[in-house]
Amino acid sequence: MTPAALIQTSLLLGLFVLAGGAYAGLYSIGRLRARADWVRIGKFCYLAALTCAVAIGALSPLDFGWKLLILASAAAYAVIPPLTWRYLEQMHAHEEH
Numbered sequence: 001m002t003p004a005a006l007i008q009t010s011l012l013l014g015l016f017v018l019a020g021g022a023y024a025g026l027y028s029i030g031r032l033r034a035r036a037d038w039v040r041i042g043k044f045c046y047l048a049a050l051t052c053a054v055a056i057g058a059l060s061p062l063d064f065g066w067k068l069l070i071l072a073s074a075a076a077y078a079v080i081p082p083l084t085w086r087y088l089e090q091m092h093a094h095e096e097h
Contacts, residue, residue, distance in 0.1 A: 001061050009060040012052050016070065019049035020077045027081040042081075050074050 001009070023046040030038030053074035057067045 005061050009056065009062065012056045012060065016049050016052035016056065019045045019052060023049060023077065024081045031085050046078060049077055
């Protein structure tokens with residue numbers, strides 16, 4: 001890996017993680033405050049994370065296994081916040097009864 005490719009891949013990976021975290025945070029805040037616009041902004045952040053994952057898969061010199069891990073992580077990012085939110089709602093609904 002060349003130094004330029006290392007920097008490019010590192011920046012893409014950093015943006016990937018940052019956008020994924022922003023998606024989770026904004027989705028959660030939007031659901032907690034019943035603000036659809038925050039959830040929508042969070043989904044745009046997920047789209048940015050997915051774009052970074054695809055760019056890593058297409059442009060980086062990483063081995064195939066690492067690229068596959070990044071793409072699988074991007075798929076997991078899509079479902080983790082909604083599944084976690086649903087679990088928390090169910091858990092608190094049982095506490096109220």
